Amino acid sequence: MRKGLVVGVATLALLLGLVPSALAASPATFGVPTATSTYGEGIDFGQAVVVDVPVGRTELLLTVADAIGPEVVEVSDRPRPGATTLSYTLDTSGPAHLIPNTRITAQWRLFSADDPTKFALGPALTVVYEDDRFAWQTVSGELARVHWYKGDAAFGAKALRLAEDAIRETADLLGVIETESVDFFVYAHPDDFYGALGPGAHENVAGTAYASIRTLLGLIPPGEIDDPLVAVRIPHEFVHLVFDTASSNPYHRPPRWLNEGLAVYQSEGYAGPDRGAVKNAARSGSLIPLDGLTGQFPNGRDFFLAYSESVAAVDFIVRTYGPNALVTLIRSYADGRTDDEAFTDALGLDMTTFGSAWFADVGATEPTKDGPRPAPRGPVPAAWEGTGGLISTPAPGAANPGPSARPSSDASTANDASPAREGPDWLIPLALLIGVAIVVGVILGRRRRASAGGPA
Missing domain, CATH: 2.60.40.770 (Immunoglobulin-like)
Known part of the structure; x- marks a missing residue:
């Protein structure tokens, strides 16, 4: 016991000596x-x-x-x-x-x-x-703080109510408790908003959530606070922050379509426009496979289709497996599971199989996958047919069963197929020894001649 303690102390001292x-x-x-x-x-x-x-x-x-x-x-x-x-x-x-x-x-x-x-x-x-370009007004609640620079107090109060309602409803759904307040910055003009998002932002984005800093940026002109779209836009972004609380892990993020699908499902449901977009894409063969929506969404016309597909897939989960399965799927990511592990545990099938099932549910035909493919099999000699192209290699000194890789019942045939033997196994070592002896003899002879011809 004392010996082990001494060794442990000595090791610790050595390690500490290596650290600044x-x-x-x-x-x-x-x-x-x-x-x-x-x-x-x-x-x-x-x-x-x-x-x-x-x-x-x-x-x-x-x-x-x-x-x-x-x-x-x-x-x-x-x-x-x-x-x-x-x-x-x-x-x-x-x-x-x-x-x-x-x-x-x-x-x-x-x-x-x-x-x-x-x-x-x-x-x-x-x-x-801080974005010090504006003189911000701020109103705080239990779960969120709203910052805005255009509009009256009623504007900020309504934005705060929409934000906190969305946080509570999504937290109740996913079974999490939000303990850290969220900052919501409301920009009144597109140029101001995109100046906050920075280079490379999508031109058709009206709100973005940044879970790592518990911050949401949104574009809402003061005259549009009562617009029905605002009642959708604000909750949508706050769902993302609660989704992160429920699924955050140090390894990877859940599929983007699952995150966006839940946000749309919670804020507006699987509504007519989204249903129509998915139906038309399925009919025309332009539906995007879900494994193509795991990361950044595409630009152009497919940008909005990606959102429609996302909420359609979430709706399929709820209809087919139940809302509890959806919650289990999302929360399982917090344990660091891979996509296939999470989907298999929650739904009983991996993510690729789920995507195929959803394609079938909406009446779509899966597209042919492009990309690298195995090289075609080359020509096979007639004698190799039935072997799968594999020929066994005999051990040294063993008879070769021939190209068919099957033993023959005819001993003479087996002997004919065997490789010619080059002689007894001891010949090669003997030849090596003779070669070494010759080299040694030559070296010794030269040394003797050199000694005989030197000074007396």
Whole structure:
């Protein structure tokens, strides 16, 4: 017992010796960190510090939203001993666009130039990247906060009511409890809205949910708050956030069609326009297989068809397997299951088979799959027919049963088919030994001649 304890302590000490330490001879003393963001440009991070020893490496650790760990950014500053201020700007312009309301936690780290195992870690600072283009009004409820810059208090109150009703209804359906409030930013003009979404956004999107930062961005002009479409659009996006709560896992996301299908099903049901779109696509042969809707939806006319198909597939689940099966399917993803594992456990068939069953339910014919195919079988010699093209290879010294790979009842035929033997098995080793002896003899003879002809 004592021996095992000693070995364990020694091993722990060895491992600790390999890890950079901040306990002794810290190379710096930190002041109060700062962070200032300007929307569309960047976030400026600063850190007052008194450096005690030469610094060999400066790092800024940035943890975005709910990431499992920080991104390590090496900063070019190598401050000399004394008081100074470290600085770094995180670019958020153009392709580096950052969604508003994203939380970033920053922490500076300095390594000693003399001993890289010694470092100093500064205090953590969390900053929220705000869309500062507008003067936002805010109203809060138990489950959501609504932010808007155009419209009166009644506008914000109605948006909040629609949001919280959608959260409660979907949470009750999926059996989850929402404990973290959701921020809903309402934009009044398309240019403002797409400026928040950033480059590459779909041009026909009116709302987007970002589950990792518990944020929803929506486009609702003030005069349209009473439009029936708004009563659909707001709940639709909030369903996505509850869906994430029920299915989130560190491995992969559920199929996109399942997420969007539930959002449409909850906010408006499987209505006439969607039914018509699916029926027409099934009749014309243009229905998209569900395995083509697991990720980003297509652009163009198929964009809306993708939503219609998604809610049709969810409706099929509810009609065929029951609402509890739908809930089980969605929640099983939280256990890290693959698509096939989740569908098999909840519905009794894998996702591909489910897609085929849904195609049959809507009266569609599955399209021929294009792509790589096995190479066609080449010509087979007549003697190989019936063997599947496989010929057995005899062991050394064993008789070859011939191309048919079947033993023959005629001993003479078997002998004819056997490979010619080249002699006894000992001939090859003997030849090798003779060759080695000749080489050794030649080398020794040369050495003797060299010794005889040398100086006396």
